[in-house]
Amino acid sequence: MRWALALVLALLSGTGFVYAVTDGFTALTAEAARRRQVAHEPRPVPDAMLMTADGTAIRLREALRSDGRVAIVGFFYTRCVALCRAQGFITQQLQAVIQAQGLASRIRLISISFDLRERPPDLQRYGHDLQADAGLWQLGSFMRAPERDALLRQFGIVVVPLQFGDFEHNAALHVVTPDGRLAGIFDLDEPGRALRMAQRMSANRRAPHVGERS
Amino acid sequence: MTDTGAQRRFKLCLAAATVCLAVALAARSTLTAQMSLHMLVQIPLLVLAGLLAYHAMPCNGAAVLRPESTHQRPWGWNEYGVPGLVLVSLAGAAWMIPKALDDALTDWRIALAKYAGLPVCGWLLGTSLRRAPAVVKLFFLGNFCWMSAIVGMTYLDLPVRLCNAYLVDDQVWTGRGLIALSMALALFWAANEAAKKRSCDTPLKKHRKHSSNQKSQL
Numbered sequence: 001m002r003w004a005l006a007l008v009l010a011l012l013s014g015t016g017f018v019y020a021v022t023d024g025f026t027a028l029t030a031e032a033a034r035r036r037q038v039a040h041e042p043r044p045v046p047d048a049m050l051m052t053a054d055g056t057a058i059r060l061r062e063a064l065r066s067d068g069r070v071a072i073v074g075f076f077y078t079r080c081v082a083l084c085r086a087q088g089f090i091t092q093q094l095q096a097v098i099q100a101q102g103l104a105s106r107i108r109l110i111s112i113s114f115d116l117r118e119r120p121p122d123l124q125r126y127g128h129d130l131q132a133d134a135g136l137w138q139l140g141s142f143m144r145a146p147e148r149d150a151l152l153r154q155f156g157i158v159v160v161p162l163q164f165g166d167f168e169h170n171a172a173l174h175v176v177t178p179d180g181r182l183a184g185i186f187d188l189d190e191p192g193r194a195l196r197m198a199q200r201m202s203a204n205r206r207a208p209h210v211g212e213r214s
Numbered sequence: 215m216t217d218t219g220a221q222r223r224f225k226l227c228l229a230a231a232t233v234c235l236a237v238a239l240a241a242r243s244t245l246t247a248q249m250s251l252h253m254l255v256q257i258p259l260l261v262l263a264g265l266l267a268y269h270a271m272p273c274n275g276a277a278v279l280r281p282e283s284t285h286q287r288p289w290g291w292n293e294y295g296v297p298g299l300v301l302v303s304l305a306g307a308a309w310m311i312p313k314a315l316d317d318a319l320t321d322w323r324i325a326l327a328k329y330a331g332l333p334v335c336g337w338l339l340g341t342s343l344r345r346a347p348a349v350v351k352l353f354f355l356g357n358f359c360w361m362s363a364i365v366g367m368t369y370l371d372l373p374v375r376l377c378n379a380y381l382v383d384d385q386v387w388t389g390r391g392l393i394a395l396s397m398a399l400a401l402f403w404a405a406n407e408a409a410k411k412r413s414c415d416t417p418l419k420k421h422r423k424h425s426s427n428q429k430s431q432l
Binding site: 001002003005006007009010011013014015017018020021022023027028029030031032033156158160162168170 | 288289290291292293296297298300301303304305307308311312313314316317320323324327331375376377378379380381382
């Protein structure tokens with residue numbers, strides 16, 4: 001009897017711990033967990049000062065609000081030759097699709113460098129290489145470490161510094177609404193889903209000013 | 215084995231348990247800086263601390279296994295060590311989940327479960343192994359080895375980074391380590407059982423000499 005009770009207790013506490021660690025048997029990795037959490041409950045984006053490619057300093061939340069378009073946001077650094085390169089090409093493709101489908105008045109792209117050493121010339125070179133349309137695809141870099149860390153934490157981006165000034169980091173496409181909420185996180189190989197969500201989020205907006213920015 | 219010899223063994227176990235716990239706690243920033251060290255050094259050290267602490271208790275020296283008498287008496291809480299081994303196996307599985315390692319760095323509750331729960335698991339492992347017959351041990355050990363080998367191979371194969379806090383290279387090393395661990399544990403257990411069997415099979419006269427030799431080696 002007490003043996004059976006002990007066995008049941010062992011099973012319950014053991015599976016209970018696994019349940020707690022995996023967010024209720026839904027996620028084996030922290031990355032999967034953050035995507036589910038965000039999809040379930042959008043997170044507010046903390047404000048941060050950004051230096052844009054044309055050399056102006058902007059506040060992210062204010063920029064999102066004044067622009068009014070839904071943004072697909074990615075984090076990178078310009079010298080990266082691995083994940084960011086893939087992310088850069090995917091963002092480039094997204095730009096082409098947005099232009100082709102005439103969505104530029106509703107959706108825009110933002111790429112933010114988390115390397116504080118990167119200045120506007122680096123961003124300009126990167127944008128030039130990827131043929132970024134300045135009205136549609138905005139590049140920026142963080143200006144202050146504490147703001148960057150708070151924002152990356154909220155987005156669930158973990159950046160691990162490596163040797164020779166490189167970084168290991170996770171990458172994804174983040175759908176951010178004009179009122180500053182992170183509403184969805186999508187893997188780099190499903191840009192179509194990110195775009196559909198951005199379209200959905202921007203559909204209920206008031207009449208867009210077509211063609212004004214592209 | 216003389217009393218003083220037994221006492222020395224208990225003291226040795228206690229000292230080793232303290233060292234394991236102290237290293238796991240004091241060097242925690244170094245040990246959690248890499249995935250392989252976190253999963254294959256710090257976590258085993260915490261379990262080992264509990265296991266050795268169990269063996270450091272003088273009352274735990276004698277064998278508990280009495281299979282022939284179970285017909286007369288009701289089963290104990292941890293009869294044959296099964297409930298304890300179930301819990302330890304589930305904990306072992308949980309700590310192979312990449313999210314557990316990430317969360318242990320960011321969530322204080324998971325960190326608490328690691329630093330307090332794993333030594334308790336080690337203790338439970340000690341008391342359960344004393345009660346478990348070979349077939350029960352084989353079942354749980356086989357299960358654990360199979361699991362860690364599969365998880366290790368998965369870590370080697372996956373091109374994606376599983377832990378946000380750790381690097382892909384490190385993940386590959388963790389995979390290799392898990393496979394090595396599964397083989398080492400199985401070999402260690404087999405050698406241990408073989409040694410036990412040999413000491414039982416030898417004739418009584420020889421056996422005394424043999425076993426005293428073996429124990430002094432231990």
